Amino acid sequence: MNEHEKYTALLDLYVDGELPEAERAGLEAHLTRCPECAAYVADALAIRAAFPAWEDEDTEGFSRRVLSALPKKRRWAGPLALAACAAAAVFAGGVIGLGRGMGGAAPQEAALYSTGGASSSSSAAAVTAEEAAEDAVTEDAADSLPMESADAGAPAAAMPPVSMESAGEETDEPPAAPEITENTAAAAERRKADTAEETEEAAEDAPSASASAPETPEAAGGAQANAPADRQAALVLTAEEGAPLAALTPEAETEEGLWYRLTEEELAALARTLDKTPPSGGGYVLVER
Amino acid sequence: MKDALEEKWIRRARQGDREAFAELVRRYEKQVLALTRRMLSSPQDAEEAAQEAFLSAWQGLSAFRGESSFSTWLYRLASNACVDILRREGRRRALSGPSLDDEARLPASPDPSPQALAERAELREQIETALSRLSPEHRQVLLLREMHQLSYEEIARALSLDVGTVKSRISRGRQALRRILLQSGNFSPPDTSKKTGKTGKEGRQ
Numbered sequence: 001m002n003e004h005e006k007y008t009a010l011l012d013l014y015v016d017g018e019l020p021e022a023e024r025a026g027l028e029a030h031l032t033r034c035p036e037c038a039a040y041v042a043d044a045l046a047i048r049a050a051f052p053a054w055e056d057e058d059t060e061g062f063s064r065r066v067l068s069a070l071p072k073k074r075r076w077a078g079p080l081a082l083a084a085c086a087a088a089a090v091f092a093g094g095v096i097g098l099g100r101g102m103g104g105a106a107p108q109e110a111a112l113y114s115t116g117g118a119s120s121s122s123s124a125a126a127v128t129a130e131e132a133a134e135d136a137v138t139e140d141a142a143d144s145l146p147m148e149s150a151d152a153g154a155p156a157a158a159m160p161p162v163s164m165e166s167a168g169e170e171t172d173e174p175p176a177a178p179e180i181t182e183n184t185a186a187a188a189e190r191r192k193a194d195t196a197e198e199t200e201e202a203a204e205d206a207p208s209a210s211a212s213a214p215e216t217p218e219a220a221g222g223a224q225a226n227a228p229a230d231r232q233a234a235l236v237l238t239a240e241e242g243a244p245l246a247a248l249t250p251e252a253e254t255e256e257g258l259w260y261r262l263t264e265e266e267l268a269a270l271a272r273t274l275d276k277t278p279p280s281g282g283g284y285v286l287v288e289r
Numbered sequence: 290m291k292d293a294l295e296e297k298w299i300r301r302a303r304q305g306d307r308e309a310f311a312e313l314v315r316r317y318e319k320q321v322l323a324l325t326r327r328m329l330s331s332p333q334d335a336e337e338a339a340q341e342a343f344l345s346a347w348q349g350l351s352a353f354r355g356e357s358s359f360s361t362w363l364y365r366l367a368s369n370a371c372v373d374i375l376r377r378e379g380r381r382r383a384l385s386g387p388s389l390d391d392e393a394r395l396p397a398s399p400d401p402s403p404q405a406l407a408e409r410a411e412l413r414e415q416i417e418t419a420l421s422r423l424s425p426e427h428r429q430v431l432l433l434r435e436m437h438q439l440s441y442e443e444i445a446r447a448l449s450l451d452v453g454t455v456k457s458r459i460s461r462g463r464q465a466l467r468r469i470l471l472q473s474g475n476f477s478p479p480d481t482s483k484k485t486g487k488t489g490k491e492g493r494q
Contacts, residue, residue, distance in 0.1 A: 012460040016434060018441050043467050043476065050412040051435040052420075054323030062322060062336075063314040066343045067307060263333040282333060 003030060007037055015044040061251075061261075068249035231259055234267060234283030241274055242287030250287075257288040299359060303350040310350075314343055317360060321367045324432055327420055328371035338374050342367035357446045364437060365447040368429055375425055415476065419469040427462030434459055 007030040013019040014027050031038045231252070237245075242258070250258040262270065264282045271277060295316070301309035318339070325338040345366045346353075353362055420428050433439045433447060441459070445452045470476035 012463060013456070015463075016441065016459065018456070040467070043470075044463060046412070046476075047416060047463070047466065047470070048435055050409045050416060052323070052327070052413055052417055054320045054436050057319040057323040057326070059318045059322055062318045062339065063311055065336075066314050066318075066340055067311055069340055069344060070307060070310070070347055263336070265333065 004034060004037070007031075007034070008040075011037060011040050012044070015041060015048075065261075231284055231286075233259075233286035234262075234279035234281070235271060235276065235285045237274070237285060237287050239288060242285070244270065245285065245287055251284070255289075257286050260285045260287070295359060296355075299350065299353070299355075302347070303353075310347055313346070313359070317363055318343075320360065320437060321363060323436055324364060324367050325371055327417075327432055327436075328368070328425060328429060329374055330421065334374050334378070338367060338370035341370040341373075345370070357443065360437075361439065361443050361447050364433060364439070365449075368433075368448055371429075372425070412470075412476070415470055415473055416466070419466050419473070422469055423462055423465055427458055427465060430455060430458045431462045431466065 007027050010019055010023060010027055014024070019027065031041060231254075239257075245258075245260050248260055251261045252259045261284055262282055264280070267279055267282060267285070270285065271279070295313070298309040298312045298316075302313060321339045321342055322335065325342070326332065326335040329335045329338055342363060343366075346363055349366070353359070357365075420431070423431070429448065430444055433444045434441075439447065441452050441455045444450070444455045444459075448455070450458075467476070
């Protein structure tokens with residue numbers, strides 16, 4: 001192996017800072033004598049200097065989408081999720097979606113529980129309200145499984161996928177609350193943040209239940225907060241047609257209805273199940289009120 | 290890479306704290322999306338792979354013992370998700386351009402200062418295009434090396450490869466990338482000695 005071959009094999013290590021120190025001086029001396037190797041190193045460094053940077057990446061809405069997918073983990077598998085949700089909707093009585101935004105038993109009960117919780121400390125009250133809302137929803141969901149849900153329990157009927165989710169989440173994981181190793185103030189702060197976050201999610205998942213909980217005004221407005229005015233619907237569905245989407249988290253809620261953002265495959269799968277022409281590309285589905 | 294705040298988030302997320310996990314997602318979403326968007330040509334697939342990486346992280350946090358850094362582990366999950374999708378979709382691209390598994394030879398380039406360097410944004414575009422023409426294996430290691438600044442050792446850990454394989458893939462991948470850039474004429478002056486008919490005239494591409 002001549003000198004050039006020897007150093008050619010080391011150029012990438014040199015560029016990548018992986019070259020043993022002992023070789024360094026020899027290689028740098030070679031670079032002064034060898035235009036070919038010098039050009040390679042210069043080009044490699046130029047590539048590095050101009051290389052796409054992750055810092056430039058657009059991540060609009062990504063963390064929110066990840067978080068809303070978390071509890072749905074086991075059923076969230078792209079298009080398959082829609083089939084699973086559709087099955088859940090049928091199971092729940094087929095009237096999902098009709099109850100959105102209407103007053104009903106579930107929100108009142110949630111409010112009742114919330115009021116009870118408010119008598120303790122404020123942070124604990126929020127937790128209680130949140131848990132109570134989930135409990136109420138869970139109970140209502142169980143109650144609403146029989147067919148009478150079609151009238152009396154319509155709002156609650158929108159909940160089953162969510163509440164099943166919540167129940168699974170609770171049992172799968174140890175509660176975060178009992179941790180006492182943190183200093184108390186920080187822990188309380190964290191807990192508050194968690195509660196706000198989870199309550200907000202609950203609001204998105206189950207707008208009719210949380211919207212009437214007095215302790216969480218920010219949660220009630222949460223779904224509306226980020227609704228861009230120029231949203232275009234790739235598919236517009238009636239509340240009934242949109243039933244399979246009830247288990248997903250809408251991106252926004254407007255006067256027109258609930259907006260869900262779907263991928264191309266999901267849109268296509270949804271369109272197929274509804275006998276509609278699949279739109280090209282991903283986009284929004286508007287489920288009308 | 291040790292970071293007390295991050296370790297706290299990891300510990301809390303492991304216990305089921307969603308907000309702590311959200312902090313981790315927000316800290317690393319750019320890195321992960323930058324990777325998946327370049328590994329997969331479809332934006333939907335890239336989003337799916339990135340989500341899958343974080344969901345796997347959420348589920349696998351209890352198994353994460355901090356032997357490698359959290360970011361390296363995340364890149365591993367993201368890389369796996371990308372490979373899964375590539376496999377599923379059967380989208381492994383046929384290699385275009387030079388055969389990457391050929392014995393790589395460095396093209397002779399008499400001018401060490403790439404003129405295109407002045408137009409960094411343009412070169413960046415060229416690199417994006419060139420990257421998409423590499424094999425997934427080469428693209429993967431180059432992204433982790435150049436964009437995420439992982440060491441060979443870290444890349445080896447992230448991709449379950451031995452360091453020697455990482456080294457040779459980076460070398461070949463980089464040579465392939467450079468060759469594509471040279472051929473496109475937007476990088477160093479055209480290599481006149483081997484690829485363009487040995488005219489020796491710089492102006493002729």
